[in-house]
Amino acid sequence: xxxxxxxxxxxxxxxxxxxxxxxxxxxxxxxxxxxxxxxxxxxxxxxxxxxxxxxxxxxxxxxxxxxxxxxxxxxxxxxxxxxxxxxxxxxxxxxxxxxxxxxxxxxxxxxxxxxxxxxxxxxxxxxxxxxxxxxxxxxxxxxxxxxxxxxxxxxxxxxxxxxxxxxxxxxxxxxxxxxxxxxxxxxxxxxxxxxxxxxxxxxxxxxxxxxxxxxxxxxxxxxxxxxxxxxxxxxxxxxxxxxxxxxxxxxxxxxxxxxxxxxxxxxxxxxxxxxxxxxxxxxxxxxxxxxxxxxxxxxxxxxxxxxxxxxxxxxxxxxxxxxxxxxxxxxxxxxxxxxxxxxxxxxxxxxxxxxxxxxxxxxxxxxxxxxxxxxxxxxxxxxxxxxxxxxxxxxxxxxxxxxxxxxxxxxxxxxxxxxxxxxxxxxxxxxxxxxxxxxxxxx
Amino acid sequence: xxxxxxxxxxxxxxxxxxxxxxxxxxxxxxxxxxxxxxxxxxxxxxxxxxxxxxxxxxxxxxxxxxxxxxxxxxxxxxxxxxxxxxxxxxxxxxxxxxxxxxxxxxxxxxxxxxxxxxxxxxxxxxxxxxxxxxxxxxxxxxxxxxxxxxxxxxxxxxxxxxxxxxxxxxxxxxxxxxxxxxxxxxxxxxxxxxxxxxxxxxxxxxxxxxxxxxxxxxxxxxxxxxxxxxxxxxxxxxxxxxxxxxxxxxxxxxxxxxxxxxxxxxxxxxxxxxxxxxxxxxxxxxxxxxxxxxxxxxxxxxxxxxxxxxxxxxxxxxxxxxxxxxxxxxxxxxxxxxxxxxxxxxxxxxxxxxxxxxxxxxxxxxxxxxxxxxxxx
Ligand code: SF4
Ligand code: SF4
Numbered sequence: 001x002x003x004x005x006x007x008x009x010x011x012x013x014x015x016x017x018x019x020x021x022x023x024x025x026x027x028x029x030x031x032x033x034x035x036x037x038x039x040x041x042x043x044x045x046x047x048x049x050x051x052x053x054x055x056x057x058x059x060x061x062x063x064x065x066x067x068x069x070x071x072x073x074x075x076x077x078x079x080x081x082x083x084x085x086x087x088x089x090x091x092x093x094x095x096x097x098x099x100x101x102x103x104x105x106x107x108x109x110x111x112x113x114x115x116x117x118x119x120x121x122x123x124x125x126x127x128x129x130x131x132x133x134x135x136x137x138x139x140x141x142x143x144x145x146x147x148x149x150x151x152x153x154x155x156x157x158x159x160x161x162x163x164x165x166x167x168x169x170x171x172x173x174x175x176x177x178x179x180x181x182x183x184x185x186x187x188x189x190x191x192x193x194x195x196x197x198x199x200x201x202x203x204x205x206x207x208x209x210x211x212x213x214x215x216x217x218x219x220x221x222x223x224x225x226x227x228x229x230x231x232x233x234x235x236x237x238x239x240x241x242x243x244x245x246x247x248x249x250x251x252x253x254x255x256x257x258x259x260x261x262x263x264x265x266x267x268x269x270x271x272x273x274x275x276x277x278x279x280x281x282x283x284x285x286x287x288x289x290x291x292x293x294x295x296x297x298x299x300x301x302x303x304x305x306x307x308x309x310x311x312x313x314x315x316x317x318x319x320x321x322x323x324x325x326x327x328x329x330x331x332x333x334x335x336x337x338x339x340x341x342x343x344x345x346x347x348x349x350x351x352x353x354x355x356x357x358x359x360x361x362x363x364x365x366x367x368x369x370x371x372x373x374x375x376x377x378x379x380x381x382x383x384x385x386x387x388x389x390x391x392x393x394x395x396x397x398x399x400x401x402x403x404x405x406x407x408x409x410x411x412x413x414x415x416x417x418x419x420x421x422x423x424x425x426x427x428x429x430x431x432x433x434x435x436x437x438x439x440x441x442x443x
Numbered sequence: 444x445x446x447x448x449x450x451x452x453x454x455x456x457x458x459x460x461x462x463x464x465x466x467x468x469x470x471x472x473x474x475x476x477x478x479x480x481x482x483x484x485x486x487x488x489x490x491x492x493x494x495x496x497x498x499x500x501x502x503x504x505x506x507x508x509x510x511x512x513x514x515x516x517x518x519x520x521x522x523x524x525x526x527x528x529x530x531x532x533x534x535x536x537x538x539x540x541x542x543x544x545x546x547x548x549x550x551x552x553x554x555x556x557x558x559x560x561x562x563x564x565x566x567x568x569x570x571x572x573x574x575x576x577x578x579x580x581x582x583x584x585x586x587x588x589x590x591x592x593x594x595x596x597x598x599x600x601x602x603x604x605x606x607x608x609x610x611x612x613x614x615x616x617x618x619x620x621x622x623x624x625x626x627x628x629x630x631x632x633x634x635x636x637x638x639x640x641x642x643x644x645x646x647x648x649x650x651x652x653x654x655x656x657x658x659x660x661x662x663x664x665x666x667x668x669x670x671x672x673x674x675x676x677x678x679x680x681x682x683x684x685x686x687x688x689x690x691x692x693x694x695x696x697x698x699x700x701x702x703x704x705x706x707x708x709x710x711x712x713x714x715x716x717x718x719x720x721x722x723x724x725x726x727x728x729x730x731x732x733x734x735x736x737x738x739x740x741x742x743x744x745x746x747x748x749x750x751x752x753x754x755x756x757x758x759x760x761x762x763x764x765x766x767x768x769x770x771x772x773x774x775x776x777x778x779x780x781x782x783x784x785x786x787x788x789x790x791x792x793x794x795x796x797x798x799x800x801x802x803x804x805x806x807x808x809x810x811x812x813x814x815x816x817x818x819x820x
Contacts, residue, residue, distance in 0.1 A: 086779035088796070090516075090770050131571045131740070135546050138571055138740045139776035145743030146780050153743055155572060159543070159580070162566035163553050175583050182576030384516050387770060391550045394514050395557070411516075 004422050007073075009235040009293035012274045015260040016236045019243070022256065026247055030058055031119065039125045039195045042144075044137055046130025046156060048329050049248040050211050051187070054204040055195050059128075060121040061245060062140075066094035069101070070290035070415035072116040078104070079416055092136040093385045093415035095143075102148040126194045128187070129155035134388030154190040156183050160337045167338045176337065181330045188326070204325040207249030212318045214244055217257035219316050224264045225307045226372050229273025230281060231264045234296040234306040238288050241312045279303030280436045281374050285310045286381030286390050287414035295425075299379070302433050307373045311389065366396070370403055377436050378407040383414050406439070408432040449659035450637050453644045457687070460647040464496045465535050467649065474537035474596065476563065479524065481711055481734065482542035483567035484726050486608040487589055489649070492598035493563075497646025497707075498533065499685040500524045503800035512554055518547040518770045519799040520683050525551060528559060538563030538595065540588075545738045545773050563595040571740050573732055581731055585723050602722060609716050609725065611650040618657035619645075619712040625664050626701040627758060629673045633664045635700025636690040642707050643685060675818035678702040678755055680781070681766035682774050688801050689766060696811035698818065702758035704751055705766070710735050737773040745784045752788055761818040762791040764811075769798045791817060 011017050034040065040058040043049075052059050069075040070093075078100030079093055085103055087096050101120070104112040111120025127149070129141035138155040145153045158180055161167050167176070188199050218240070225232055240260060247253040267273075282299070284306045289295055296306060317335035320328045342365055369375065378400055380393040397407040410428050413419045447455050456463070464475045476488050477498040485495035500523035508529045509522045527533055539561045541552040552566045568584050570577035589600045622641070625632035641660055645653045677698045679690070683706045690700050703709055714733065717725040731739070741747040755763070763785055767774045778794065785792050793814040801807060 086782055088767075088775045088778075091772065091775055095776075135571065135738060135772050136776065139737075139772065142740055142743050143776060143780060146745060147783075155740055157570050157572040157574070157577060157740075159568050159570060162568070164556065164564065165566075172587075175580070175587070178583075179570070179576055179580045182579070183574070186574060186576065382514055382516065387514070387516055387550075387772075388546055391514055391517060391547070392554070394510070394512060395554050398512070 004292050004294075004417070004420060006292040006294035006298050006422065010297050011235045011239060012233055013236045013260060013263055015256065015263050016239045019239060019256075022252065023242065023246070026252070027117065033058055034119070034122045040122045041126050041128045042121065042124040042141075043128035044130045044132075044141075045245075046132035046137070046158070047128045047187070048184075049245065050204060050207045050325075051191065051199075051329070052128075053207050053249040054199060055191050055197055057191070057195060058122060060124070062098045062121065063094050064242070064245060065101075065117075065121055066097045066415050067290040068116040069097050070417075071293070073291055073417065074114040074116060075291070075415045076418060077114055078112075089385075091385060092134070092140075092388075093413055095136050095140045096385075097415055098140070099143065099147075102144060106148050124149060124151055126151050126190075127153040128190075129153060131155055131157045134386075136388070152190070152194060154187055156187055158183060158333065161341065163341065167341045173334065177330055177334050180333050181327070184326060184329055201325055205322050205328075208322050208325050208328055210249045210251065210254055211244070212322075214248075214253045214257045215318050217254070217261040218244065221257065221261045221264050222308075222313070224261075224268050226374070227268040227271075228281070228374055229271060229275075229278040230305045230307040231267035231272060231274070233274045233300060234284055234288070234309060235293055237306075237309055238290075238293060238312070273305070275300045275303060275305055277303055278305050279440070280305070280376045280433070282306045283308045283310065283369065283373065283375050283378045284381070285378060285393055285396060287311055287383050287386055289381065289412050289417070289420060290414055291417040292420060298426075299429065302429070304377075304433060304436070306379070307375065308369060366399055367403055370400070370405055375405060376439070377405060377432065379432075380407055380409045381414075382409050382411045384411060384419060385413050385416065404439075406432070406435050449656070449663040450633075450641070453637075453640045453656060453660065456644045456647060457640060460499065460643075461496065461535055463648050463652060464494050467494055468535070468537075474563065475535060476538035476540055476592075477533060477536040478540040478542075479548055480542050480544040481706060481736070482544050482569045482730055483540045483565070483588060484585075484730055486605060486612055486716075486726070487585065487600065488540065488592060489608045489611075490600045490605040491589065491592035492596040493538065493592065494649060496536065497643075497685075498524055498527070498536075499643065499646065500527065500799065502686045502688065503802060512558060513551075516770060517550075518545075518682075518768055520768050520771075521547045521551050523799055525555060528555060536561065538565075540565050540567060542567040543569045544736070545771075547770070547772075563592075565591055569731065571738065573739060573741070578727060578732065581727050582723050585726060605722050606718055608650070609718050609722065611654070613715040613718070615645060615650050615653050615657060616712045616715055618654065618661060621661055622657065622664060623702075623709065623712075625667075628669060629676070629759065630669050630671060631676075631699055631701050632667045632669065633660075634690075634694060635677075635679070635703075636687040636694060638700075639684070639687050639690055639707070642712075643687070646685075646707065674699045675761045675815045676701045676759060677815075677818070678704065678751075678758065678760045678763045679708075679766060680704040680751070680763055682768040682771045683707070684766060689795075692801065692804070692808055693764065693811055693815070696808060696815045698811070698815040702754055702760055704735065704754065706736070709754070737777040745780060745787075748781055748784045751781075752784075755788070755790060760790070762793070762814065764814070765792060765794045767794065767796050769796065 042060050042062050075097045079096045081100030081103050082096035127141040129138050131138045141153050243253045243256045317339050318332050320331040322328050382390045400407055468475050473494050475494045475496050477496050479498055488495040500520050506522040506526040509526050543549040556564045567588055675698045677700050679700050693700055716729045782792055
């Protein structure tokens with residue numbers, strides 16, 4: 001629905017507004033390098049970006065490209081092309097967006113002009129996938145390399161223990177960590193073969209140190225959102241995930257997150273919120289509707305502020321020994337797995353940074369969040385085409401109900417606006433706000 | 444009442460699939476462990492002194508009960524199976540084993556065991572890439588699986604016991620291959636729906652009983668002579684099919700299902716589990732390395748479907764019907780590649796996208812008829 005009034009999102013922080021200058025500068029720099037025929041990887045969240053950086057590789061994130069296409073409203077065009085090729089409308093729209101994009105690109109011999117980035121995504125010499133999170137992610141690169149691009153593929157394959165297996169059992173830990181470690185070494189070997197470079201461990205260590213410094217500021221910023229009134233909202237949150245994806249290991253990224261931290265801290269000290277009167281504090285579950293991030297501003301207009309998001313949440317599992325930087329990546333992934341396990345999720349770990357999602361099976365951490373962030377309710381986005389992230393929301397709603405926290409689950413998609421209806425969603429939101437108001441009145 | 448045997452007995456078992464395991468449970472005191480998909484070897488369950496039972500759904504039954512726990516957007520088969528649990532139809536199970544085959548199945552595990560804790564439950568983790576480290580992981584996972592079962596049943600899984608169980612199921616496999624051989628004939632001596640009803644019974648019976656049933660069926664089939672004119676020969680590829688209704692529809696439409704590439708089909712039986720070396724190596728090869736399910740990444744390129752083409756040629760098929768359940772990612776992702784591959788090889792393909800209910804039956808039937816007609820012309 002391209003006419004949605006929630007299309008335009010307003011950010012509240014100076015720092016995130018400044019990304020408008022910072023990111024294009026970065027993209028121009030990498031864009032120029034594309035013409036030197038350097039190796040370029042299309043890669044997925046789950047591939048450690050620090051590793052890519054250590055190989056001084058150029059890279060693109062087709063998932064993030066999907067979010068860009070979604071926010072510029074060109075995704076439906078690409079998705080329809082993929083559907084015409086036999087891809088079901090039920091499939092992940094990040095995937096079908098890329099499949100349609102590739103089809104047009106290969107057929108025309110040049111990047112489609114609808115592409116939201118000039119020149120589209122660079123021409124890859126390899127695909128680095130990851131089965132972390134979901135199976136569409138390895139089927140995706142398998143399909144691209146089968147249908148459109150004849151380039152080598154490496155898909156990493158991390159697994160995590162299910163919720164009822166104890167990750168603190170040393171045998172279990174070794175079982176899973178061996179898989180993570182051997183898989184990572186497989187990835188390094190693949191990168192060395194296809195870049196012709198040897199991995200420089202000293203460089204990787206430096207990159208990791210910078211990356212973790214940036215992540216620490218990011219984490220601390222998120223913690224500041226426990227404050228009442230909440231100093232930062234979701235429109236800033238979902239924008240601010242980008243620098244760490246592209247500019248990992250760069251001083252610029254550290255500076256960005258440091259600046260953001262100080263800005264948010266200052267707001268907390270001055271008790272500056274993002275709405276005039278903060279009536280309700282919410283937790284957000286699921287992927288955002290990238291084409292309508294203004295949805296969050298709409299909630300804000302009703303006095304409802306999102307103080308915590310379940311997706312792309314960086315957590316605090318990156319404080320690991322960096323002496324052996326490859327082992328540090330393994331330890332980080334494992335620490336994350338164990339932490340996720342405490343959430344009670346059955347998420348698979350990733351070998352890099354953000355992305356936590358719903359499906360809190362049986363843990364107490366949900367209750368801790370409710371208390372620490374003073375949450376009144378939850379809004380959950382049931383994305384039809386991404387079951388990986390949204391499956392488990394009904395269960396999370398049940399768990400939250402045990403603590404007296406009501407939830408709103410609404411259906412749409414992260415990239416395809418065809419499933420969005422302003423009128424319907426507003427009706428649901430209003431009914432939900434009334435529930436929250438009723439509860440507040442009783443207290 | 445006349446005692447049923449062979450194919451008639453197999454068909455009758457479907458009306459009360461759990462009858463035999465319930466009886467065995469009563470007589471032997473052994474626990475019954477339900478499992479889904481094909482990755483956690485039932486042989487290990489038996490070797491630990493428990494009775495494996497393949498959980499199946501009831502296509503077409505409403506699944507509204509599941510809405511209180513899981514999302515509407517999910518594999519309708521998974522929702523259906525979970526509904527069987529919610530309706531207390533699986534209360535005879537002492538345990539539940541769910542392998543990490545696809546996302547949906549894996550996610551179901553946590554939700555199911557949270558709301559309905561079983562005396563024994565296990566998620567059997569399976570990698571998606573076939574790499575040396577994935578294979579090593581899987582072998583360790585076998586051991587953890589075995590230990591957890593031993594702890595629950597109090598019985599040790601010795602090499603001897605495991606070998607005996609594999610020998611029993613290998614005997615099943617040999618008999619099934621014999622039966623499949625009669626599908627090579629034209630027209631086939633055994634119908635697709637009959638074959639599937641036998642295979643389904645195999646998931647509900649202990650292997651000794653299943654061997655008896657297969658032997659009866661084989662004797663029966665061997666007595667048959669080819670009947671009527673040859674009809675279009677069809678291979679069915681796709682998501683899970685654990686009900687004969689769909690094959691019957693194809694038969695009614697004028698086609699014969701003579702080969703398959705689905706969960707409960709040839710991929711489980713076309714080879715024996717190798718017991719000449721390490722038993723876990725044999726299980727790993729059988730249930731993972733050589734197990735052709737699109738949930739495992741076989742790398743890019745259309746040659747990953749070569750095994751299917753070989754099968755199509757061997758069984759002299761005329762066309763392929765793809766049966767895909769809504770929200771089934773592994774199959775939906777493979778569909779366009781497979782369609783192109785088969786086109787190249789000159790095999791027509793029909794896609795039936797279904798929500799595990801075979802409805803609207805009229806529409807599906809008409810499409811099947813049009814397809815068999817096309818193949819026959
Ligand atoms: S997690 Fe969801 S959005 Fe991401 S690739 Fe998987 S299905 Fe798509
Ligand atoms: S039908 Fe597809 S989605 Fe459903 S359980 Fe089987 S493989 Fe998974």
